Amino acid sequence: MIYNYSDRVKNLKGNAIREIFALLKDPELISFAGGFPTLQTLPNKEIKEITDCLMNSEEALHILQYGSTEGYTPLRNTVASFVKRYGIENVTEDNVLIVSGGQQTIDLTNKCFVNKGDTVLCEAPTYLAFLHILKTYEGNAVGVKSEEDGISISDLEEKIVKCQPKLLYLVPTFSNPTGKTLSEKKRKAIAELTAKYNVMVLEDDPYSELRFSGERVKSLKSFDKAGNVIFTASFSKTIAPGLRCGYCIADKEVIRKLTIGKQATDVHTSSLSQAIINEYLKKGLFEPHVESIKKVYKEKKDAMAEAIKKYMPCDKIKFTDPEGGLFIWGEFSDNIDTDEIFKDVCLKTKVAYVAGSTFFPGENVKNTFRLNYSNATLQQIDEGIKKLGDYFKNLLGAK
Ligand SMILES: Cc1ncc(COP(=O)(O)O)c(C=O)c1O
The missing domain is CATH 3.40.640.10 (Type I PLP-dependent aspartate aminotransferase-like (Major domain))
Structure with a gap:
């Protein structure tokens, strides 16, 4: 059968994050790639x-x-x-x-x-x-x-x-x-x-x-x-x-x-x-529930921000420090292609991020990446950021 797809979808690629999920089957891998709510908070x-x-x-x-x-x-x-x-x-x-x-x-x-x-x-x-x-x-x-x-x-x-x-x-x-x-x-x-x-x-x-x-x-x-x-x-x-x-x-x-x-x-x-x-x-359940999940996310965000300060080469990577939501954004000052190194990072550190290029319309911006903190435990956050930090320090030192 020849599938004659419409022009509209013919050249569409799968959602890059969904594709990454396929790579993330390894149970040892710490994923900062998704954007799901913390499972345990669902009511x-x-x-x-x-x-x-x-x-x-x-x-x-x-x-x-x-x-x-x-x-x-x-x-x-x-x-x-x-x-x-x-x-x-x-x-x-x-x-x-x-x-x-x-x-x-x-x-x-x-x-x-x-x-x-x-x-x-x-x-x-x-x-x-x-x-x-x-x-x-x-x-x-x-x-x-x-x-x-x-x-x-x-x-x-x-x-x-x-x-x-x-x-x-x-x-x-x-x-x-x-x-x-x-x-x-x-x-x-x-x-x-x-x-x-x-x-x-x-x-x-x-x-x-x-x-x-x-x-x-x-x-x-x-x-x-x-x-x-x-x-x-x-x-x-x-x-x-x-x-x-x-x-x-x-x-x-x-x-x-x-x-x-x-x-x-x-x-x-x-x-x-x-x-x-x-x-x-x-029933008035919304407010107290949101208050309780905010505590969870604050704790996780604080843990990630702390770990970033402790382990990342912060003179070479600029990070956002959000007041809410689920994501931190990193930007290398050097010309690092976060897409190109992604598989190597996963393999060597068993930690995943999302390369920033996927979020840009048209432009070829390669030196950024997104980290999610809602899906990892506090221990995984510390461990994962340390591993990523070591990898990035090595990479930048070698340049
Ligand atoms: C910016 C943004 N818009 C929309 C959505 C879609 O959310 P939903 O369709 O579950 O309301 C998401 C989900 O992650 C999002 O990050």
Whole structure:
């Protein structure tokens, strides 16, 4: 059989991180490569109790029946008030679409706004799956310079004028992959600038709830006066990713289009997952649970930052020190190709990272890497960073 794939997917490569997982079968290997929540933090007992209650309730059969594409009405209403915590006001049910994870909002937004050959701007580096999704819609990703406090506003304006993008995609808080947070001042400037040039913005926020130090920053959406910002978040990193439940907030008209896009994709998000999440929020379980997982992540992040100071050649590698989220980003001052050495590192140290090049749109940036701290134990963090540090010192000493 000759498989005549569409042009759209013919040249797509698998997600680099998923490919790395295949390499990570060795049980001795310490992986800083993934981005999963810590397994032991997932609230299985509470979810079991809620599910039992739901299945014994009068609603049980309706929950198991097909539902509406927009989402389970009680959850849409709960979310409409929930997002006040992000400074997003005046939201009604009509501004809410429940999605099967934030990833689906990225897909639907590209589906609804991007034609073949259209430019979409993003931070360089950015979330890998966004680049992958954009490729499937045959769009063209252009990177905006990244600074300590998020993207450069002057570079953004220059690229808007030059490339006339349809969309700007951002992970403004505890970005994946860098852990950086966009300042409130820049959020306001971006909302104004994109409104001025008629550019849609997708604000992807899976991580802001995982803040373990510093002050909460208002969402970019809270500065949106023109209706050009789509805000998306999910309960993957705060409750459980396996439930595949998130939401997006946007202008009514945009929600309608995204809903039509979703109809063709998966009809609706699992009603059982939606009802579970709704009960979880309504019972007041969210806040205490998030407080408890933040303690776990802070402890792990502190352990990794400490180990980095102790074992890494910090005069030759610059690391971010995030106030939340799941990732630390490393950048060599020397011209080290983190892709090229990856297999050797895995083999010799039995420690894995993700090479930074995978997160860059187009450009060939080779001297960076991402470390995740949520999936290793404190002991593995110390041990793994020591091994990596020794390898890097050796490598740099030999240069
Ligand atoms: C930046 C970013 N956006 C979106 C997602 C997708 O999350 P989900 O679809 O589980 O909500 C992730 C997951 O790691 C992410 O890091």
